[in-house]
Structures are given as C-alpha cells and as structure tokens.
Amino acid sequence: MAEAGPLQKIDAVAVAVLSSDTPPGIYQCTAQRCNCCQFMVKSVDQFHGTNTKKFYKIKQVLTCKSSSVIYIIECKKCKIQYVGRTKSSLKTRFSGHKNSIIKREIRPIPDHFNNDGHSLEDLVIFPIEQVTDSGDLNEREEYWIKELETMEKGLNLVPFKCAKRQGWIEPPDQEPPEEANETLAEESVCSDMGTSDQRVFFTSGSGEGKRKRCEDGEPKCRKKLKKKKLSVFTYEIEQLLLTCEDAQQDGEKAISQVYNKLSEVSCRTMESKNFLEDLKKKISDLSEPKPKKNVYIGLFGKTGAGKSSLINALVNETQLLPSGTLKACTSVFVQVQANTENKKYKADIEFISKEAQRDNRGHHKKLKALCKCDGYYRSSSGEIVDLNYTLSEPMYKKMNVHFLKMFGPDPSRVSIKGKFASFQETFIRTEELEGRKKEPEKYLRLVYIRTQQRKLLKDLEKEMLQRKKQIYNSLSDSICDTMRPTYQECSGISGTSSFTEIQRRLKSKIESSEKVMFNQAMREMLKQFGDLKEYLMKEIQTQMTTILRVALNQTPDDLTGLPDVSEEIEMMQRCCEALELRVFK
DNA sequence: TCAACTCCGGTGTCGCAACC
DNA sequence: GGTTGCGACACCGGAGTTGA
Secondary structure (H helix, E strand, O other): OOOOOOOOOOOOOOOOOOOOOOEEEEOOOOOOOOOOOOOOOOOOOOEEEEEEEEEOOOOOOOOOEEEEEEEEEEOOOOOOOOEEEEEHHHHHHHHHHHHHHHHOOOOOOHHHHHHHOOOHHHEEEEEEEEEOOOHHHHHHHHHHHHHHHOOOOOOOOOOHHHHHOOOOOOOOOOOOOOOOOOOOOHHHHHHHHHOOOHHHHHHHHHHOOOOEEEOOOOOOOHHHHHHHHOOOOOHHHHHHHHHHHHHHHHHHHHHHHHHHHHHOOOOOOHHHHHHHHHHHHHHHHOOOOOOOOOOOOOOOOOOOOOHHHHEEEEHOOOOOOOOOOOOOOOOOOOOOOOOOOOOOOOOOOOOOOOHHHOOOOOOHHHHHHHHOOOOOOOOOOOOOHHHHHHHHHHHHHHHHHHHHHHOOOOOOOOOOOHHHHHHHHHHOOOOHHHHHHHHHHHHHHHHHHHHHHHHHHHHHHHHHHHHHHHHHHHHHHHHHHHHHHHHHHHHHOOOOOOOOOOOOHHHHHHHHHHHHHHHHHHHHHHHHHHHHHHHHHHHHHHHHHHHHHHHHOOOOOOOOOOOOOHHOOOOOOOHHHHOOOOOOO
C-alpha cells in the first residue's frame, strides 16, 4: 500500500448520493439514523496508522453498508487500533462489537472500551478496504494487521495481553504516540480521525440509532432492568437501615447547628481564638463523610451449592469467580473485596486435578501468554494465574512470623501492637478517670486525651495493615523483576516441544536463582518493616504531643457568649437511643 | 417495517499426546 | 514419522427477537 500524504477531507455534501463517479473514500450511509455511522469516521479519503505514523489512501467507496471489508476500530483516547474483517456489512459486524462492549465481555475490544476510563463513546470504526474475493479476506486482514502493527502495539491480541493493557496487571507504555517530528498536517489529521471533530459526529442528532436511548447513552432496556432491581434485605432490615439513615441525618443536622452557633461566639485573646478555630475544625471534620468501615461477610456451604454464583450475582460480575451447575468449581478459600487501591488483580487458584496436570494439551497457549505478561495470565473466562504471586506465597508465611513479631499482639509487649495495648491501658487508667469525675474540668480533659489517643492508635493500626499489604505486594514484584528476562526469553520460544522447553527454562531459572531471588526479596521486605516501625513510633510521638497541647488549652476563661446547645445534645441523644448506642449513659 | 440487539453454533488456529 | 483428536481460544455470521 502506497503511503499517502496528509489526509484530505471530502466534501460530504457533494457526494451525498453515491454514484459511479463518487471518488474513493469513507461515506455516511443514506439511512437517516444509523447506529454504525455515529461511530464512524466519515468523509475522508485516507486514514492514519497510529503505530506506523503513515497515511494510507482508501481505494474504494466505502460505507457502513459495505460488506466483505477490512475495518479498523480505533480508540479516540489512546489511539490504539484494531484490525478486523467481516463478510457481512460493517454495520452488522459493528453491532456485534457494540453488543460485546455493553455486555462487558472479556475480549480485547470490550476490555479496552470498558476499562481505564474508556467507554463506547471513545470508539471509532471505519472500513479501509473492500475485498471482492471472499477467500482473500483473511489474507488482507493478516496483511493489515502486520502493516499497521496492531498485533504488537494494537488490540489484535490474545486475552492475556488485553488483561495487561487494562491494568489487571501493570500497564505497558501505551501512551498516545507523540513524536516531535510529526508534522502539523498530521496533527490535524489526527483530530479528524479522533478528537475534536468526532465530538461533533457523535453528538449530532442525525446519528442517533432507532432504538431510544437514555441521556447517558445506555439503551433504554438496560435502564429498565436497573430499576427492576429488588432489595436484597428483609423488611425488618430495611426498617433498621432507614432508622440508621434518619439518625445519621439528625446527627448531621445537630452538628451543623452547633457549628453555626459557634460561629457567633466572640473571644478576646489569640489563645481563645485558636481554641475556637480548633473546636470548629473538629466539628467540621465530624460533619464530613467518613470512609465506611470494612464489613466482612463469611459465606459457607457445601461444595457446588452455588456460593461463587451468589457472589458473582451480588457483584454483578458473571465471571468473577468460576461457577457452574454440575460440580464444585472454586474448591478453595477465596476472599473477594473491592479493589480500590491497586489496579493489579491478584489471585491464587489451585484447582487443577492431577489428571489435568499430566495432560498439557490446551495449556501451551496459557503458558506462553503467562510468559509474555511477566508471569501473569487471565483467561477470557476470568481464570487468573499469577506465577510471581505463587512463587512468593511460601515466603508470605515466613514473613508473617516476622510481621507478628514486630507488629503482632505479643503479650510480652515487645511488638508494636503489644505496646499500643499497654500504652492504652496504662496511660490513663479507668479507675483514675473515675476518680476525677468530681472535677469536671480535669475529667473532660482526660476523657479528651484518652479518646484522641485511642483514635490515633486505631488509625495507626489501620495504616500499619495498609502498609503491610503494600510490603507484601512488593515481594511478588521483586520476584517478577528477577524472572522478567526469562519470561521474555520464553515468550519468544515456538515450534515443536515449545511447551516443554518453556517449562524447563522457567524451572531452571527458579532453581538457579532461588536463593538470591528469595533472599533479596526477603531483605527488602525486612527493611520495609523496619521503616514502618520507625514511622509508627514517630507518628505516635508527634500526634500525642499535639493532643496533649490541645487538651491543656481546652476551654479558656475569656470566651463570652457561649451558645446553648442543649437542643442539639437532646437530638444526638435521640439518635443514639434509636441506634441503641450507649454514648450518653 | 426494519434497524438494533441477542444468542449460539461454526470455523480456524495452535501445540501436544495418542494412535496407527 | 505422519495423522488425528483434544482443549482453549478468538471471532465470525446468521437466525430469531425486540422495539421504535
């Protein structure tokens, strides 16, 4: 295919009625509202290979109704391309792609447009060549995949690669191409193909599909389904939840009223002003929504009872956990939680039978895919294999011993958690507090200090667990770094006995670098544990100093016009009673 | 009526193991 | 040593259904 110059826009009006004289290019079909044309690049006579940075001329007159075509699907955001072929019309094939995106199927195209902030709206499709002899279709597709480099750098991928791209594992450098020497003309072409101009295409009313769509672009039928969702709770629980909601609203109202009343308080000295500001800040903090606490739900039952199916149904992910109707599928303990911190999905699944282990048929692609993705693999059915995690697993147990020694609830008070408990118990004893009840000023200060101290320790404990998670993750990352050259080497192996050869090399690498690799990972981990310990001690020292300073500055004498908040206190009491809390007793 | 959508069977590919 | 079947996978394509 000859390389063309910067893209020329065709006068769409002039060629609205396609005839034998129509110059080659991509055109809108004659239908008034075509679902495919909405997503199509139109009125152009050439296209841009985003990987090759070349322009290619369109040699035929192509529309969404053209059949036996080679087409490109391009992402407006990251300019990644996919080459496909279809015997039927482009619009029919596009319908299939669109459907797979809506259904969130695990394939390269839906995966790309359902993840990393992408959506169907970022998709652009256009035909590039019509093949008259259907037998040549495959050849032409192959040619274009090679020419446009969409196998290496595009979406013509096997599933492991799309998993990688989507952040189930570390994303590769797939930034939109930015080359300093790209001409201005080329940039203007890019915008034609994907950015500003397309916004015009997609929002134009003429491009709407026949089926009525909701405001967010979702098909109406889906909205209906969403509305039909029934509550999973019983009537009693629903009522309890409503009570909680009411109490929360009342509490927020009381906090807001107290805050407003405090705004009217005046004071003379700087010390009082600071105190007042501090108090207001604390009240303001209370009114801000707090992150919800984790709630752990255990799900037990006989094998094959449908636990995985239930979880899949609850989270609305049909293939999150393996499930089936005939026999037990998962067969291992599994923890499912929302992954809000790390884009990396990790799972350790062990349910391959001895028979299956002996029989490698069908696993060769999986092994190769695993190597290409640095030890990580996710099949289209959702099955996940993480070799680095599996390799590091025995070390987790070993590391846990170190962790518990340093941070666990050691009765000897040597560990951090032990020190926390000891500190909590001995710093302000309950009996000491009770004895001060007759002196309200001192009593309230001590209550304040103890409350803040407990809050601080709890926060630090949370932080500690968070960091523990990160440190544990670093273990498999470290192993991955050591194994990476071998993975890359293995991913290039093909031909007869490639499966056995890849197995042999991986095994050999693991065995040869076992000591160095694991020791290095272990050293790094221990260092991070040490850093964490130091951090915790420093935090306690700083935060406790602040708490004590604030406590000793409580209620200066020169505050005037203190508001009457008895009404709000009553409101809070009612809330606590409704929730059966014993705060005021 | 017809475009859009859904579902499901079909086809091709690959490497391996078993079989002839 | 050649052939065949297997299993996992991607993706095509057509029949049937839905709904504007």
